[in-house]
Amino acid sequence: MATEQSVRCEVPYFPAVVVSFGLMWLVGLGVAGFRWLRHGPTHPGEFVFLGGLLALTVCIGLLRSRYVVRAVEFSKAQVRLESRAGVRTVRIADVRAVGVEHTGDTASGYVETSLRLDWRDGSRSFDCHHDPTLGPALLRLLPSHVTVEERWEELQEPSSG
Structure with missing residues (x-):
């Protein structure tokens, strides 16, 4: 028989789009944090918004990687x-x-x-x-x-x- x-x-799988969006939100959080430390005009909503987008990007990347x-x-x-x-x-x-x-x-x-x-x-x-x-x-x-x-x-x- x-x-x-x-x-x-x-x-091979490398989530280039997810990584690039995640880095973009992370840089945005860094810039907002730097402005906040320098006592520039920042609103707490900026941190919530950028942090939420970063978390959403990570979640979408994790879900998407299951179906690739x-x-x-x-x-x-x-x-x-x-x-x-x-x-x-x-x-x-x-x-x-x-x-x-x-x-x-x-x-x-x-x-x-x-x-x-x-x-x-x-x-x-x-x-x-x-x-x-x-x-x-x-x-x-x-x-x-x-x-x-x-x-x-x-x-x-x-x-x-």
Whole structure:
């Protein structure tokens, strides 16, 4: 009895938007506190407002992180999209195409593999850790009705910013 094969792609998660908004509210609290210490014109409502926005941003970030897809796993029968909150499955019969794109720069080489899934209800994209074997493994695993397109982007010069 053979075990079912699967291909797994890990999706790193960094909440850039939540972190940037949190830092913005934190800086606002710092500025209001500095003005208050310098006996400038501040209203206590400023602290309540900025503190509330900071707390709201943290809460939204914590809730949102539960629903972000952390891993995509392909098998012959389904695609599993795993998050901390649960698992969503899409039947392979509903999947139309899978796109695999490798990107990077000349200093680091290829560092990221982008995965695009097109199915009957829409499409989703994920940025995974670089995996040069992902495209060929998907070609071997998935049935012939699923188009697998693999593309290696030309390495770009690293940004100096």
